[in-house]
Amino acid sequence: MAGRGAAPAPLFAVLPAVLPAALFARVRAALFALALLPLARLVVLGAGPGLGANPVEFVTRSLGTWALVMLCVTLAVTPLRHLTGWAWLARLRRMAGLFCFFYASLHVAAYAVVDLRLDLHAIVSDIVKRPFITAGFAAFVLLVPLAATSNSAMVRRLGARNWQRLHRFVYPIAALAILHFWWHKAGKNDFGEPAVYALIVAVLLGARLLRWLAAR
Amino acid sequence: MLIRRPAAIFPSQITAAPVYRRRALLAAGGLAAALAAGAQTRGAPKLAARPGPYSTIEKPTPYQYVTGYCNFFEFGTEKDDPPRLAPKRLRLRPWSVVVDGEVRRGRTFDIEELLKLAPLEERVYRLRCVEGWSAVVPWIGYPLSELIRRVEPTGQAKYVEFTTLADPAQMPGLSSSVIQWPYREGLRLDEAMHPLTLLCFGLYGEVLPHQNGAPLRVVVPWKYGFKSAKSLVRIRLVERQPLNSWQQSAPHEYGFYANVNPNVDHARWSQATERRLGEDGLFARRRPTLMFNGYGEEVASLYAGMDLRKFF
Numbered sequence: 001m002a003g004r005g006a007a008p009a010p011l012f013a014v015l016p017a018v019l020p021a022a023l024f025a026r027v028r029a030a031l032f033a034l035a036l037l038p039l040a041r042l043v044v045l046g047a048g049p050g051l052g053a054n055p056v057e058f059v060t061r062s063l064g065t066w067a068l069v070m071l072c073v074t075l076a077v078t079p080l081r082h083l084t085g086w087a088w089l090a091r092l093r094r095m096a097g098l099f100c101f102f103y104a105s106l107h108v109a110a111y112a113v114v115d116l117r118l119d120l121h122a123i124v125s126d127i128v129k130r131p132f133i134t135a136g137f138a139a140f141v142l143l144v145p146l147a148a149t150s151n152s153a154m155v156r157r158l159g160a161r162n163w164q165r166l167h168r169f170v171y172p173i174a175a176l177a178i179l180h181f182w183w184h185k186a187g188k189n190d191f192g193e194p195a196v197y198a199l200i201v202a203v204l205l206g207a208r209l210l211r212w213l214a215a216r
Numbered sequence: 217m218l219i220r221r222p223a224a225i226f227p228s229q230i231t232a233a234p235v236y237r238r239r240a241l242l243a244a245g246g247l248a249a250a251l252a253a254g255a256q257t258r259g260a261p262k263l264a265a266r267p268g269p270y271s272t273i274e275k276p277t278p279y280q281y282v283t284g285y286c287n288f289f290e291f292g293t294e295k296d297d298p299p300r301l302a303p304k305r306l307r308l309r310p311w312s313v314v315v316d317g318e319v320r321r322g323r324t325f326d327i328e329e330l331l332k333l334a335p336l337e338e339r340v341y342r343l344r345c346v347e348g349w350s351a352v353v354p355w356i357g358y359p360l361s362e363l364i365r366r367v368e369p370t371g372q373a374k375y376v377e378f379t380t381l382a383d384p385a386q387m388p389g390l391s392s393s394v395i396q397w398p399y400r401e402g403l404r405l406d407e408a409m410h411p412l413t414l415l416c417f418g419l420y421g422e423v424l425p426h427q428n429g430a431p432l433r434v435v436v437p438w439k440y441g442f443k444s445a446k447s448l449v450r451i452r453l454v455e456r457q458p459l460n461s462w463q464q465s466a467p468h469e470y471g472f473y474a475n476v477n478p479n480v481d482h483a484r485w486s487q488a489t490e491r492r493l494g495e496d497g498l499f500a501r502r503r504p505t506l507m508f509n510g511y512g513e514e515v516a517s518l519y520a521g522m523d524l525r526k527f528f
Contacts, residue, residue, distance in 0.1 A: 054295075188293040
């Protein structure tokens with residue numbers, strides 16, 4: 001704590017910019033476990049009648065929501081790092097991004113495998129005829145190369161510059177994910193929930209834009 | 217099709233007693249099985265009814281799903297909004313229904329009078345929602361034709377328009393602009409007079425729960441669920457085809473007829489298959505949707521010569 005008469009400590013000085021390796025490993029393990037809780041919840045609910053009248057719908061929607069949450073978390077890492085000065089946050093971003101891909105994959109599997117039983121005709125006609133599925137499918141397809149190039153070896157192979165270019169695809173992915181959710185709710189004109197996520201994504205992308213403009 | 221045949225007179229009068237008892241047992245067995253499977257009712261007032269015709273012998277959907285997974289947008293657009301909000305907010309008495317329009321004896325009916333207008337029957341019908349899920353519900357009511365006959369439609373009466381209560385003080389969902397309130401639905405007069413079309417006051421042996429459209433609704437089992445308007449305050453016989461709320465809201469997605477039809481897709485999804493609430497678990501296959509929801513033998517003739525792709 002700052003002593004009497006000293007300037008107040010910066011708000012984010014509660015944690016240092018660099019964490020000791022042992023502490024960082026523990027923080028990462030805790031966040032890893034935390035990120036698995038949504039899946040654990042579905043497994044526990046599924047063991048009983050907790051998934052309700054329409055289990056497939058419940059599971060599919062829940063997985064989609066958590067994919068979007070993880071996407072927001074991933075996008076929040078960099079602005080949060082700039083805000084707080086916690087350099088160690090950057091080393092959690094890959095995990096957040098991969099959890100986004102993990103929940104997005106389960107979301108797609110719940111739809112394509114569990115609900116439609118890999119009925120390709122039904123899946124293709126959904127992708128063609130239902131704009132909200134077109135948007136969601138595009139977001140997932142764009143997510144695949146990002147997940148595939150997430151490890152350090154791929155960063156080296158692509159070169160930092162190319163890797164960063166490729167991973168800027170996360171911005172159109174975020175826009176498509178919001179559109180997917182927005183159009184899904186359009187039938188009921190019920191935009192409360194997607195509007196919250198749209199606002200969060202807008203703030204996270206806006207923060208980058210402001211920083212970019214300030215740097216010019 | 218798994219439907220008992222209709223009869224102009226009570227089935228027990230024309231069917232050999234042992235056969236009838238076996239059939240009644242079959243129907244009651246479905247109910248008993250559903251009750252045993254955890255479909256406890258919640259102790260709403262009982263509503264006595266005799267078994268009616270047309271009941272399916274399929275297993276009724278457990279009570280908690282019939283009453284816990286509801287589309288009743290006047291209380292919100294999530295499935296659990298109506299069961300959460302309607303019991304607290306919706307006042308069921310006093311309640312009256314205006315029956316007017318192209319009729320000779322139009323007037324206002326009190327709900328108590330409507331309950332006694334004709335003998336109540338239990339009818340176990342399939343319900344297919346336009347969203348792709350289905351249920352089997354033991355409704356209680358009598359044919360809507362019983363009421364319509366009593367008000368004596370004129371020669372001008374060609375359609376029936378139903379209006380749901382729209383009271384912002386009781387219905388928080390009315391603040392949403394999803395459709396223009398009040399909720400309105402409609403049927404052709406011959407559809408409304410069809411013996412399958414039920415004026416419904418209860419389910420599972422009890423009065424209708426608030427969230428299922430209490431105190432009275434229509435049930436039109438061969439059409440998508442949104443045609444079966446809830447919490448009725450007006451039934452109006454009219455000359456011109458009424459504009460139902462969903463058609464008004466999204467005319468390319470919802471038509472006037474809305475007959476269950478696996479061959480005509482919704483603008484945004486296929487209608488070929490469905491999931492049965494509470495029965496089709498996480499790893500169950502979707503089941504095929506039946507033409508006219510399986511009531512084709514009874515109602516297909518109403519649409520002879522019509523292009524059902526055009527009149528969707």
